[in-house]
Amino acid sequence: MPKASRPNIVYVHTHDIGRYVQPYGYAVPTPNLQAFAEQGVLFRNAFCANPTCSASRATLLTGMYPHSNGMTGLAHRGWSLNDYSQHIVHTLRDAGYTTALAGVQHVTSHQKGEPWKVIGYDTWLGNRDAEQAAVAYLEEAPDEPFFLAVGFSDTHREFGPVTDAGDPRYCRPPAPIPDTPETRLDMAQFMTSAKSIDDKMGVVFDALARTGLDETTLVICTTDHGIAFPAMKCNLTDHGTGIMLMVRGPGGFEGGRVIDSLAGHIDLFPTVCDLLGIDPPAWLQGTSLMPLITGEAEDVKDAIFTEVNYHAAYEPMRAIRTKRWKYIRRFENRGHPILPNADDGLSKDVWLADGWAEMAPDNEMLFDLTFDPNEAHNLVGDPRYEGALAELRARLDAWMVETDDPLLDGKVPAPAGSVVNDPDGISPRARPRSTGAG
Numbered sequence: 001m002p003k004a005s006r007p008n009i010v011y012v013h014t015h016d017i018g019r020y021v022q023p024y025g026y027a028v029p030t031p032n033l034q035a036f037a038e039q040g041v042l043f044r045n046a047f048c049a050n051p052t053c054s055a056s057r058a059t060l061l062t063g064m065y066p067h068s069n070g071m072t073g074l075a076h077r078g079w080s081l082n083d084y085s086q087h088i089v090h091t092l093r094d095a096g097y098t099t100a101l102a103g104v105q106h107v108t109s110h111q112k113g114e115p116w117k118v119i120g121y122d123t124w125l126g127n128r129d130a131e132q133a134a135v136a137y138l139e140e141a142p143d144e145p146f147f148l149a150v151g152f153s154d155t156h157r158e159f160g161p162v163t164d165a166g167d168p169r170y171c172r173p174p175a176p177i178p179d180t181p182e183t184r185l186d187m188a189q190f191m192t193s194a195k196s197i198d199d200k201m202g203v204v205f206d207a208l209a210r211t212g213l214d215e216t217t218l219v220i221c222t223t224d225h226g227i228a229f230p231a232m233k234c235n236l237t238d239h240g241t242g243i244m245l246m247v248r249g250p251g252g253f254e255g256g257r258v259i260d261s262l263a264g265h266i267d268l269f270p271t272v273c274d275l276l277g278i279d280p281p282a283w284l285q286g287t288s289l290m291p292l293i294t295g296e297a298e299d300v301k302d303a304i305f306t307e308v309n310y311h312a313a314y315e316p317m318r319a320i321r322t323k324r325w326k327y328i329r330r331f332e333n334r335g336h337p338i339l340p341n342a343d344d345g346l347s348k349d350v351w352l353a354d355g356w357a358e359m360a361p362d363n364e365m366l367f368d369l370t371f372d373p374n375e376a377h378n379l380v381g382d383p384r385y386e387g388a389l390a391e392l393r394a395r396l397d398a399w400m401v402e403t404d405d406p407l408l409d410g411k412v413p414a415p416a417g418s419v420v421n422d423p424d425g426i427s428p429r430a431r432p433r434s435t436g437a438g
Contacts, residue, residue: 006095006145006276007250008217010134012204013149014197015053015104015156016233018226019244020174021194027172028194029165032202033246036221038256040248041293046263047304047321051225051233051240052311053156054079054106056265060222061107062086063269063284066307067405067412073310075109078418084108086283088269089120089147095278097147098122100137103130104151106224121149131203138207144216150204154196157228157343159189166191175374176231176239177347186346190227218249218275220268228343230351234311236319236328237367237375241306251275252293259292261299262323285403305399309412312340312421312428316407320396326375327392328365331407332423335360340421340428357426366392 058071070082166188
């Protein structure tokens with residue numbers, strides 16, 4: 001595709017919202033996201049590669065799994081990419097794009113000088129009021145084609161006070177969480193934050209329409225991972241890895257279509273290369289989704305692979321998900337949940353009060369997603385499922401070997417100077433146990 005006809009790209013993202021938005025069928029009022037979905041393409045079975053903040057974004061922006069790109073922990077705790085030239089902005093610059101960043105980026109530390117320069121953006125629009133900074137950029141008629149990243153954090157804990165966007169009397173907590181007054185209030189606060197995100201994203205969408213740029217702009221709207229409730233964020237069930245992913249713009253991303261095929265963040269970089277007609281970098285580990293858009297294929301992959309390494313504390317896990325099955329393997333079992341990896345909040349307090357800290361997780365888990373979509377009944381040990389278990393074990397092992405997963409050699413090391421919590425602690429806010437090499 002010649003430079004003059006290549007679409008602009010706007011990447012709009014937020015923390016910790018999973019699929020808990022209106023277009024995915026949840027009672028969370030997000031009218032701007034609903035309107036966006038009705039104009040574009042919604043991927044119903046989209047997943048992150050790692051349900052933690054920096055690792056998830058790093059996968060999307062490099063097209064590589066976290067253990068391959070280096071982001072096995074959190075940027076603000078000392079982790080970084082192995083090579084920032086693998087960030088998508090460099091490939092796009094080579095294709096003639098100017099690049100700009102507004103708001104959250106979370107793939108390099110704010111302590112590292114000017115983070116936008118570390119990553120390689122041409123322009124930094126500021127960290128506050130990201131939607132207004134984006135509007136100003138769009139209204140100033142930027143050179144085209146451009147790549148604009150706009151990041152928000154409202155849906156990250158701690159949540160703000162409840163507004164009319166969420167009344168705790170009429171809220172229902174997410175599936176893994178019991179229905180109590182405390183958890184309903186927790187969900188109402190989340191809904192308020194989700195409405196705030198919807199308002200801010202709506203400001204950006206309106207600016208694209210008002211400037212006429214929506215006709216020539218591909219908009220990628222997504223989140224990093226599941227919502228920040230126990231057994232969701234930082235977990236490899238669909239509660240943690242399931243994400244909203246909606247794309248609108250040139251190249252067939254229109255018409256209010258819903259795609260049920262498996263898709264992941266890791267597939268977006270190769271999809272952009274395919275759409276633009278540029279050679280994909282050799283390091284990409286995902287698969288272009290364009291055959292789903294053009295109708296050339298019903299599926300482009302038959303499995304999703306996911307991982308966790310460090311969040312607040314070390315908790316190594318790997319998983320494979322197919323349309324029917326989920327297999328999760330834990331590589332350390334301390335006899336209790338790794339509680340610092342669950343963000344503090346009302347729902348966590350409810351679980352702790354009823355003994356969650358003493359509930360040892362299973363080392364291996366197999367779930368039949370047809371009959372157990374909430375992944376609550378572990379089938380490991382049931383002889384009826386030995387065939388499925390053996391196949392998924394073998395496929396996970398093969399993926400780890402193929403991607404040179406460092407976990408094959410033992411503990412994944414933390415970088416020197418990184419901040420890591422004691423896995424036997426309770427809160428991510430507790431004083432870190434280690435700030436040295438892991």
